[in-house]
Amino acid sequence: MSGRKVVRGGGINTIEVNAAREIHMRTVRARIPTSAAADKTSQRDFKTPASPLKTPARHVCNNPNNPPCSHCGTMIVPSPSASLPLEDFPSMTINDWTISTKKRPILNSQELEHWEKHELRGLTLPEMIFGNSFVRIENTRYGWTLQFNALDALKLVNLADSGIRVSYSKKWMDSKQKKQSQKSSSPSEFEMDDSSLQIAHHYDWTYTTRYKGTERCQNEKYRLKRDDTQSLPLDKLARPDHILFYDDMILFEDELADNGISILNVKIRVMNERLLLLSRFFLRVDNVLARVMDTRVCVEFDENKVMREFKEMEGDYKSLLARHRLSHSHDPKAALRDANWVAQNLPQIRREFETLIFD
Template identity: 30%
Template sequence: MNAKPKQCPFSPGTLGLSADHRHYQQDEWLFETNRSHILNSKCTSSFVCDKTRAMMMGDECCDSTTNRKQQSTPRKSLDEYLDCKRRIYYERGLCQYCKYDLILSMAHLPDMTYASNHLRLVHKPSRLIIEFNALDALAPIVIKSYGLPVGLKVSASEAWLRARMNCEYTQNVCNADFDWTFSTDYGGTFRLDSLDKSSSPTEAIELRPDQPPLSQWIEPTDERIDMEQLKIHKQINFFDEIELFEDELADHGVAQCLVKIRVHPDCFYILCRFFLRVDRVFVRYFDTRLYHEFGSGYLLRERSQHESTIAELDLASDMAQALLTHPQELFGHVPIKNLVVDKIHLSSSSN
């Protein structure tokens, strides 16, 4: 039943396809995953990239990577981010690192950013595309900047600061507008496959949940994903787990974002999860779950936020350490803070 899916227009996951590239087709859906190496930590073609930066943005953008590391991360609006992505991502004169650097303008990217990894779904009748990729997963960090709740610090922060009270670098770091937790509530990227196959990928319009037409296809619902039903052992036709990014928070915990998919004979289920653990201080989950029964006209989507201080978790002392290092097992012990459930209709997408 395998079939090569149609190429998705304007897709950050399209570039840098690796040998670990999988695709599968079932019912009216195409599924595609790609897994590759982490993003380089610096520019890989400075002569070409600096020339392109100067041409696109002026001479002041040259060597901006070095300068930015000493500054805070500028906040972006969603419109600014989308505009940067459209103008920059498919620019041939920039390496992949420089594209991430210019689009996100982050003071520091996660240590492991899987820039070419993605999960992509295409619903053929409606032409709706749902994709999970690293670039868009990082965008909420500069748009929303969740950070830690007010008053919380890493366990070693006070001693570290006392030892460096007169250090100018310490003062700059403490005042920097940079979400070092890399917290993101990313729940996927939506777009429509182009009917005009001669069109440029950069001309494709990304669908925003807060604007038509996508906002017209989404409605709140009381229906929930039956998680107990999903626990029943049944045939899995396609499975993959794709890492988007991970950082060890300077040895003070972990921040990671990944997406998993399971395709059964009668349905598919996706979990996109951001997990944060600040050692001895705090844990957080941002989860997006997508569920679809083949033949139905909609997907169920659940978006949830779970978080707690470590001190408030009800963990047995003999189990605490093991649970804190296993996000799947720890999840059931972390209280929910917010839940949004909606339907994403498919039948209207082709109208």
């Protein structure tokens, strides 16, 4: 036993090194380009399928920021670019029609002061105004535009008392009158007369506006004309057409001192053959009333036809709440915060329809 020489170590280490070298050589060989013959064989065996023929899109996306469509038919959903101030100006052209939108933040203090002193004198402004945002539909051939913006909408707010009172106003006045009658007959410098108990507003504090858009044209011949016998092509608008362009924005909003909501927003969607715009003013005065003003604009691109429908709906708050309770048991007031549900369940009190066809 003592004459035998035992060699330890080296064996396992040698095997590991050789295995690593083989793996490295395989990796190197795999990176060496194959011969021309092998390339021909691979091309014969694997044929690239022919791409289907595509019909050129009729629209042109004019927005370089989001996203570059390049006639691919991809829906354009505007969003602010990564810059300050946040701003986006997406636009799309189909035939003679150009559709554009612009989103900006709410007005700053300097802009609000300018509006109060020069643009909307006598009106206390809503809490939030997106005064530099707009939606515009333009016929470039005839110089006709229809634009939706906050300033023109607020110019239609009545500068007189609307007569609408919050739900607790009567209780407040009754309480004040009761305290007044309980006072001693001796005069007091703090004594109030009946006129001091009257609540008066020198403007419509609900900001109700029957705004249908701002129409401008180079030729008076091309203006929307009233024709209540016509209606929107609901069958065409209900088709599942691919949406090329979509936007949704708020123009102004006010919570009426926590007594409800007053909001004006605009939505637009553009398809290959037509567009549909909805401008909706939604008012809810808690425990008093609900009111909806809907303006829908439809443009048929091939016919060069513009249609505008205006609907006014209004109803008592308690009646609307009772209608919801007939079919729902959970949180009935949640439905009254849904403008779509309210619009579907309010009685219509006015409808106007206008059309315009370009030669």
